[in-house]
Amino acid sequence: MKILIIEDDEKIVNFLKKGLEEESYVIDYALNGDDGYYLACVNTYDLILLDIMLPIKDGIEVCQALRKNQIFTPIIMLTAKDTTEDKIKGLDIGANDYLAKPFSFAELLARIRVQLRPLNSFSTVLHIDDLQLDLLKKSAQRGSDTIILTAKEFALLEVLIKHKNQVISESLIIESLSNMEEESLSNWVNVYIYRLRNKIDKPYNKKLIHTLRGLGYKISDE
Amino acid sequence: MNNFSIKQKLLLYNIIIQCVILILFSFSIYKILEISTLDKIESTLKVIVLDVVDDIFKHDKELSSRVFDEEKEYKFEPLYIRLIDNHTYDVINITSNFPSNLPLNTVKFKDLKEDVIDFQNSKAFILSRIKIKIHGAFYIVEVATNSDHLSTTMNNLFYILLFIVPIILIFAISGGYFLITKSFLPIEIMVKKLKNITAMNLSKRLETHGNNDEIDRLSHEINSLLTRLEIAFDKISQFSSDASHELKTPLTIIRGEIEVSLRKERSSSEYVHTLNSCLDEVLLIQQTIDDLLFLAKNETDFTDAFDTCYSDEIILDSIKELKSFAALKQISLKHQLQDNVILNAHTALLKIALKNILKNAISFSHENQEVLISTSCKPEHFCIQITDFGIGIAKKDQAKIFEKFYRTDKSRNKESGGTGLGMAIVEKIIHLHNAKIELTSEENKGTCVTLTFKTFQEYKNEH
Numbered sequence: 001m002k003i004l005i006i007e008d009d010e011k012i013v014n015f016l017k018k019g020l021e022e023e024s025y026v027i028d029y030a031l032n033g034d035d036g037y038y039l040a041c042v043n044t045y046d047l048i049l050l051d052i053m054l055p056i057k058d059g060i061e062v063c064q065a066l067r068k069n070q071i072f073t074p075i076i077m078l079t080a081k082d083t084t085e086d087k088i089k090g091l092d093i094g095a096n097d098y099l100a101k102p103f104s105f106a107e108l109l110a111r112i113r114v115q116l117r118p119l120n121s122f123s124t125v126l127h128i129d130d131l132q133l134d135l136l137k138k139s140a141q142r143g144s145d146t147i148i149l150t151a152k153e154f155a156l157l158e159v160l161i162k163h164k165n166q167v168i169s170e171s172l173i174i175e176s177l178s179n180m181e182e183e184s185l186s187n188w189v190n191v192y193i194y195r196l197r198n199k200i201d202k203p204y205n206k207k208l209i210h211t212l213r214g215l216g217y218k219i220s221d222e
Numbered sequence: 223m224n225n226f227s228i229k230q231k232l233l234l235y236n237i238i239i240q241c242v243i244l245i246l247f248s249f250s251i252y253k254i255l256e257i258s259t260l261d262k263i264e265s266t267l268k269v270i271v272l273d274v275v276d277d278i279f280k281h282d283k284e285l286s287s288r289v290f291d292e293e294k295e296y297k298f299e300p301l302y303i304r305l306i307d308n309h310t311y312d313v314i315n316i317t318s319n320f321p322s323n324l325p326l327n328t329v330k331f332k333d334l335k336e337d338v339i340d341f342q343n344s345k346a347f348i349l350s351r352i353k354i355k356i357h358g359a360f361y362i363v364e365v366a367t368n369s370d371h372l373s374t375t376m377n378n379l380f381y382i383l384l385f386i387v388p389i390i391l392i393f394a395i396s397g398g399y400f401l402i403t404k405s406f407l408p409i410e411i412m413v414k415k416l417k418n419i420t421a422m423n424l425s426k427r428l429e430t431h432g433n434n435d436e437i438d439r440l441s442h443e444i445n446s447l448l449t450r451l452e453i454a455f456d457k458i459s460q461f462s463s464d465a466s467h468e469l470k471t472p473l474t475i476i477r478g479e480i481e482v483s484l485r486k487e488r489s490s491s492e493y494v495h496t497l498n499s500c501l502d503e504v505l506l507i508q509q510t511i512d513d514l515l516f517l518a519k520n521e522t523d524f525t526d527a528f529d530t531c532y533s534d535e536i537i538l539d540s541i542k543e544l545k546s547f548a549a550l551k552q553i554s555l556k557h558q559l560q561d562n563v564i565l566n567a568h569t570a571l572l573k574i575a576l577k578n579i580l581k582n583a584i585s586f587s588h589e590n591q592e593v594l595i596s597t598s599c600k601p602e603h604f605c606i607q608i609t610d611f612g613i614g615i616a617k618k619d620q621a622k623i624f625e626k627f628y629r630t631d632k633s634r635n636k637e638s639g640g641t642g643l644g645m646a647i648v649e650k651i652i653h654l655h656n657a658k659i660e661l662t663s664e665e666n667k668g669t670c671v672t673l674t675f676k677t678f679q680e681y682k683n684e685h
Contacts, residue, residue, distance in 0.1 A: 009471055009475070011479075011503070012475055012478065015478040022482070053467070080470040080471060101474040102470055103477075105478055105482055
């Protein structure tokens with residue numbers, strides 16, 4: 001799951017990035033509204049954390065411009081402005097949620113999960129066949145065995161399961177799992193798919209991850 | 223009386239004043255009429271007395287037998303006439319209707335001078351008398367009439383007044399009430415409108431009609447007061463929103479850093495990093511609070527500590543203390559201190575002000591540039607100038623430079639450091655010293671801050 005942080009205070013970006021990456025989210029960030037708007041337009045993100053007081057373009061403008069541009073990525077506003085009027089304004093111009101600074105990091109995580117979970121569902125556990133992925137505990141289980149995954153492996157599995165029974169191209173996986181700072185190696189996805197297979201498929205009879213040559217990968221219980 | 227409205231008070235005063243005026247008026251009318259009526263009766267009596275005397279002289283043989291017919295002659299009723307011997311006090315002649323209850327006032331007869339008419343008023347009668355001399359003997363003629371003439375007139379007037387005064391009073395009071403209500407109507411309207419203006423809608427204004435009457439001028443004054451209030455109110459809310467932002471940002475960082483750290487076990491170097499980061503923010507919060515407290519202090523808290531100090535000493539000290547800060551950007555601090563003076567100043571505060579200005583000059587300079595401090599002394603003022611050749615300040619931002627928490631960058635980016643209160647503090651310190659601070663700046667060319675002191679002593683630098 002890929003999140004864009006648009007926030008001008010580098011120290012806030014630092015702890016958000018650190019904390020969210022440890023929760024196996026992939027993070028891009030921008031330190032001003034203009035860069036943020038550009039990134040949100042050219043890349044695909046699952047969520048945007050948006051500050052209001054930003055240089056060049058403020059958060060309200062960024063949010064309005066994105067919605068006008070038909071980009072409906074969920075936006076959580078993070079700001080020191082905490083009056084009811086500010087919250088109403090933020091929500092009315094297209095933000096999905098509003099969190100006043102200083103906020104609790106655990107609450108932020110919960111609100112991010114709300115924005116990322118599929119519609120009509122409140123479960124924090126993803127299922128496919130006998131494989132379970134607990135988004136809260138960041139753990140995977142197949143049958144009765146607990147499988148220990150690294151953050152990257154977990155993120156990859158999450159993407160696959162969220163698109164279960166669909167083919168996901170390699171480039172889509174790269175886009176949703178790497179931020180701009182990381183130099184992606186050409187066989188990067190291959191490596192992770194291999195490691196993931198070793199952990200969740202190899203010991204079991206029924207294989208879940210399928211490779212479709214030239215197209216991409218698919219997780220499927222059929 | 224104090225809890226009455228002005229309207230009620232005015233109405234009450236109106237009633238009291240109207241009553242007093244009417245009572246005085248009625249009383250004087252009553253008195254004037256009484257005096258003039260009495261006067262008229264007396265002059266009539268005088269004429270009759272003289273006529274009677276004239277008759278007596280014409281027919282001096284028949285003093286006792288003559289019939290006084292003046293009542294019919296003058297058509298003045300009732301008229302009582304009698305002739306008295308001044309020596310024996312015998313009544314020589316008398317009209318038949320003379321009332322028995324009018325006694326002889328013998329005491330008065332003695333003092334009476336010859337041929338002088340004297341009047342005597344009692345409750346029931348008005349009487350005039352004269353002493354005349356016939357054939358060497360003195361006689362007194364008395365002509366009297368009832369006081370009814372007077373009292374009836376006076377009673378009539380009294381009843382007229384008793385009837386008319388309340389009517390006039392009612393008209394006067396209702397007229398007064400009308401006038402008072404009419405003149406207070408615009409104020410009542412104004413009060414109603416002002417009631418609707420609260421802190422939420424301070425931008426509302428009273429209507430003015432432009433006819434420059436009292437109410438219009440009052441509306442104008444209230445409007446300009448509202449404008450001033452609105453500006454002050456906006457400033458305060460801007461200040462509190464800025465202050466809360468300035469304090470909340472470091473708190474967000476501290477809370478975030480700690481919460482993220484606590485989510486799992488970490489190495490001690492990571493904890494050290496987190497703690498250092500938190501410490502930086504705590505120091506920033508402390509600095510912000512200290513600065514705010516300084517700005518909230520009264521001017522009198524400092525003026526006691528004023529002392530003489532040398533301008534060059536303060537400037538050189540400030541430069542020395544900022545050398546290492548300037549070295550971070552390879553900026554050299556140059557000085558040209560041609561003229562130096564003795565100032566009456568709070569040395570520590572003045573140094574803080576100079577250092578804040580210098581810090582800004584350094585922060586907004588490009589690397590490898592210089593910042594120049596120069597002094598100049600004219601007979602009437604002494605100037606300190608701090609000039610940098612950095613990024614400068616846009617025209618629209620120059621006026622706001624001294625506002626609390628103002629940063630030229632709208633986002634209040636803290637890359638440039640500081641609490642955002644530096645220039646507000648400088649301004650306060652400079653004002654404390656009765657001096658002036660001016661700022662000229664051009665974007666991408668640099669900024670020049672000039673401090674102008676009016677009170678100083680010159681001294682010659684010996685070096």
